[in-house]
Amino acid sequence: MEESIRNKYQAIIGLEVHAQLLTESKAYSSDSTEYGMLPNTNLSAITLGHPGTLPRINKTVVEMAVKMGLATNCNITRYNIYARKNYFYPDLPKGYQITQDKTPICTAGHVIVKDADGNDKQIGITRIHMEEDAGKSMHLAGETETLVDFNRAGVALIEIVSEPDIRDSVEAYNYLTEIKRLVKYLDICDGNMEEGSLRCDANVSVMLKDSPLWGTKVEVKNMNSFRNVQRAIEHEIERQIMVLENGGTVDGETRNFDANTGTTTAMRSKETLNDYRYFPEPDLPPLVIEQEWLERIKETMPSLPQELYKRFSEEYGLPEYDAAVLTDSKEVALYYAELCKYTTNYKAASNWVMGPVKSYLNELQLHMKDFPLQPHSIAEIIALVDENKVSHSVASKKIFPYMLENPGTPAHQVAEEQNLLQDSDAGALEAIIAEVVAGNPQKVAEYKAGKQSLVGMFMGEVMKKTKGKADPKVANKLLVERLNA
Numbered sequence: 001m002e003e004s005i006r007n008k009y010q011a012i013i014g015l016e017v018h019a020q021l022l023t024e025s026k027a028y029s030s031d032s033t034e035y036g037m038l039p040n041t042n043l044s045a046i047t048l049g050h051p052g053t054l055p056r057i058n059k060t061v062v063e064m065a066v067k068m069g070l071a072t073n074c075n076i077t078r079y080n081i082y083a084r085k086n087y088f089y090p091d092l093p094k095g096y097q098i099t100q101d102k103t104p105i106c107t108a109g110h111v112i113v114k115d116a117d118g119n120d121k122q123i124g125i126t127r128i129h130m131e132e133d134a135g136k137s138m139h140l141a142g143e144t145e146t147l148v149d150f151n152r153a154g155v156a157l158i159e160i161v162s163e164p165d166i167r168d169s170v171e172a173y174n175y176l177t178e179i180k181r182l183v184k185y186l187d188i189c190d191g192n193m194e195e196g197s198l199r200c201d202a203n204v205s206v207m208l209k210d211s212p213l214w215g216t217k218v219e220v221k222n223m224n225s226f227r228n229v230q231r232a233i234e235h236e237i238e239r240q241i242m243v244l245e246n247g248g249t250v251d252g253e254t255r256n257f258d259a260n261t262g263t264t265t266a267m268r269s270k271e272t273l274n275d276y277r278y279f280p281e282p283d284l285p286p287l288v289i290e291q292e293w294l295e296r297i298k299e300t301m302p303s304l305p306q307e308l309y310k311r312f313s314e315e316y317g318l319p320e321y322d323a324a325v326l327t328d329s330k331e332v333a334l335y336y337a338e339l340c341k342y343t344t345n346y347k348a349a350s351n352w353v354m355g356p357v358k359s360y361l362n363e364l365q366l367h368m369k370d371f372p373l374q375p376h377s378i379a380e381i382i383a384l385v386d387e388n389k390v391s392h393s394v395a396s397k398k399i400f401p402y403m404l405e406n407p408g409t410p411a412h413q414v415a416e417e418q419n420l421l422q423d424s425d426a427g428a429l430e431a432i433i434a435e436v437v438a439g440n441p442q443k444v445a446e447y448k449a450g451k452q453s454l455v456g457m458f459m460g461e462v463m464k465k466t467k468g469k470a471d472p473k474v475a476n477k478l479l480v481e482r483l484n485a
């Protein structure tokens with residue numbers, strides 16, 4: 001699309017995110033939620049809504065919803081009424097979903113995310129409410145029948161509804177990333193969009209930039225990755241602009257995203273919009289969240305990414321980049337935080353975690369929890385380098401790999417047994433070389449770009465600083481090692 005046309009319009013976006021909660025039993029019954037069971041085995045008369053059965057409130061669901069509300073700066077609703085949302089669909093055994101309508105458990109919150117220019121932006125959270133999932137229809141290839149598996153029916157969900165504060169697909173992507181990060185930190189959802197435990201519907205409208213009135217919103221569904229949410233929004237913005245440019249009007253409808261073509265097609269229009277006939281759920285009492293319960297939930301709140309980011313950048317003095325990478329995943333952040341209990345060389349600790357540790361995990365496709373070395377072991381290695389007992393390259397190329405193979409052995413013992421300790425002269429020399437290299441970033445860049453002759457210049461500096469006492473052969477070897485590191 002021509003930029004001049006695109007630039008005449010402003011897009012408005014609001015996201016609805018469904019997060020499947022990691023509870024052991026379903027939202028309103030004690031049926032198991034275990035994944036991968038034979039179809040229709042995690043099932044009771046309660047989930048099927050047989051006459052005479054009564055639902056019950058799963059307290060863990062309430063606690064998880066409250067945690068998400070606290071993490072997103074929401075107000076917590078103390079007096080909650082459950083509601084029935086009625087519609088017919090084969091995967092909905094009761095013919096209604098127990099949800100919340102007028103009294104969502106969390107309201108009026110916000111999260112801070114980066115906008116397309118990398119600046120902080122506040123995105124409002126209208127509401128978070130508790131509800132239950134439907135079953136799964138399976139359309140088998142080559143068969144005329146559709147099968148239904150009710151194992152998922154009744155599994156607990158929260159729906160997180162954003163304010164229409166999002167302005168483009170990048171902000172939408174960053175907002176989703178933040179929601180995923182929060183549910184994972186809180187341990188309430190595994191955040192896996194590909195597997196459907198996190199789902200996102202995107203509401204999109206466009207309007208002329210100077211228009212006082214917002215455009216008609218279209219809801220786009222069926223995106224199975226963050227990237228596809230972004231693609232769906234981009235496509236939908238352009239499609240709506242073209243409709244308006246051609247003199248048409250945008251229909252308020254629900255559209256389906258097709259990942260193969262990157263386009264959206266109409267699913268159902270506003271005229272046939274479901275009337276859900278919401279009414280208060282007669283089978284559940286009002287849910288009251290007492291102050292004492294709320295306090296207990298607050299006590300179980302883990303450190304959140306923003307908080308850790310602040311600690312890492314302000315207390316530990318890390319560059320923003322490091323703090324952002326380290327807090328991206330909860331496991332990595334907690335590992336780093338633990339490591340900082342054993343060392344005060346916070347930057348070295350960050351380099352170790354972001355460098356050798358992460359490379360090792362990536363290479364073997366492991367998670368942080370599978371990493372064989374305890375944080376204090378990394379701290380021992382850092383101390384050896386800081387005390388000039390081993391060079392950085394010996395630490396990363398010899399000691400670290402050896403310890404990965406023999407996790408019980410202390411770093412100092414490894415250095416001794418493997419004859420890796422350098423005498424303190426070599427240590428001092430190493431420190432001087434590090435200083436010379438760090439002091440000439442421009443020359444280092446030139447060297448790395450191919451200007452090998454600069455080694456002579458660096459050697460000159462090293463000799464000057466050691467007052468000519470360094471063994472030139474050793475100095476040269478260490479210098480080249482450092483320059484190539």
Ligand SMILES: Nc1ncnc2c1ncn2[C@@H]1O[C@H](COP(=O)(O)OP(=O)(O)OP(=O)(O)O)[C@@H](O)[C@H]1O
Pocket residue numbers: 012013014015016161162163164165203204205214215216217218219
């Ligand atoms: N003009 C608009 N353009 C884009 N998004 C909008 C606009 N107006 C509202 N929205 C967004 O649409 C979403 C509406 O979600 P909400 O769950 O409240 O209602 P719904 O989609 O009608 O209900 P359902 O849960 O049954 O799909 C919100 O995220 C809101 O920010």
Ligand SMILES: [Mg+2]
Pocket residue numbers: 016159161
């Ligand atoms: Mg909704």
Ligand SMILES: [Mg+2]
Pocket residue numbers: 016201219
């Ligand atoms: Mg909706």
